[in-house]
Amino acid sequence: MNWLVEQLGILSKIFYFLIQVVHWTIIISVLAYLIALICGLFFGVARITSNRFIRWLAGAYINVLRGVPLLVLIFFFYFGLGKIINLDRLVAGVLAVGVCYGAYMAEIFRSGIEAIDYGQHEAAMSLGMTRWQTLRHIILPQSFRIVVPPAANEFIACLKDSSLVSIIGLRELTRAGREYANQYFLDFQTWLMVGLIYLILTLSLTRLVKVLEKKFAVHGYGVEKK
């Protein structure tokens, strides 16, 4: 009984220690995800433009960034690029995770766009709309609904992979866990708690995604009565 109380005490101490930096994990993942969204949308659309060079460029971006381990990217951005143009840990870390996830997001956006029936393009074009107008008013609004579930999953993955930036000294959840474990030699309890906090974050996101999916999947497709 005493042992259990003691353990719970330790765990709650660790929890309070970690919860003070959890906002950094959230900030890093949200910023990285925003970059990923922008890169993804841009390169996803670029992948299917008529301009051969832009298409090639987008393909190269996607293949290179998907083909290199994220950890290596983080090292490259912080130790490599960071030394040359003087990047702060946070900027380097967020950029590395952001552009990496941008490559995955680009493929998700591309598949979302390609999933729309070609007849939609033809109808829009026959009304005199340009490619850009067609994309903006007809294709993308329909693609977004398809893209929501996989894009949200990428955010969950992004949140988990944000733990990798701990290696360049960004004090987020994983880094703080390492500090605590090293200081008090409480590895088992610390990593248990770190894992638990990540789990709480990802599970609440999963719930949120379900809500979003419902909201976006039905709206506008006319199956529902107003």
Add this chain to the structure above:
Amino acid sequence: MIIDVKNIVCRFDEIAAVDNVSLAVDKGEVVCIIGPSGSGKSTLLRCLNALEDIQEGEIIIDGFRIDSRHKEIHQIRLEVGMVFQNFNLFPHLTVLKNVNLAQRVVRKRKRDEATRISNELLNKVGLTDKINAFPGQLSGGQKQRVAIARALAMNPKIMLFDEVTSALDPEMIGEVLEVMKQLAKEGMTMLVVTHEIGFAREVANRIILIDEGKIVEEGTPEQVLDNPQNQRTREFLGKVL
């Protein structure tokens, strides 16, 4: 002459879907194009809207040469309305917005003006009570009538109809043909790819029969349907009549 097609060839992988076709259509004329499936009638129609590229010949519509690589192709497409077999309504927009959208972004009309025009056209095709419905809530015949209103909203000089009743249940074909008859009466220039021989006989000024990418028979409905000169026309009519 509002449409002037000269010796066009449209190939897919070396196979000519449209093979050296020439066709001239005057303003206000209704031309029905009939023929077996896979004969190239839809392809011919799609060439007129630059939805398919032609490899040889030229198409001139209202004085403009049609070329999909041409920068002003969007401007030229404005003059040519098209209605598709599969409706191709925008499923994420209401009926009203389907008809409004291109008026707003392409014709640059103000919202009020676009809505007024849309309401007028939707009234004309008998769908006033459906303006706030989504395409998914409509029957096939209703969808196709929205598609017609949507094309008309751009004030096209020519309307192309690509087998617009082929995907409809039989009881809905009539309501769509009725709208098309009305349009023809108003003097719209129309090219209609159709399997509705009865409609062609009643409405067309001219009927063209296409087989294997070539025009094999051309003339008034009486000439083509009642007194065909070509053996292939007789075979085709024998099957469909």
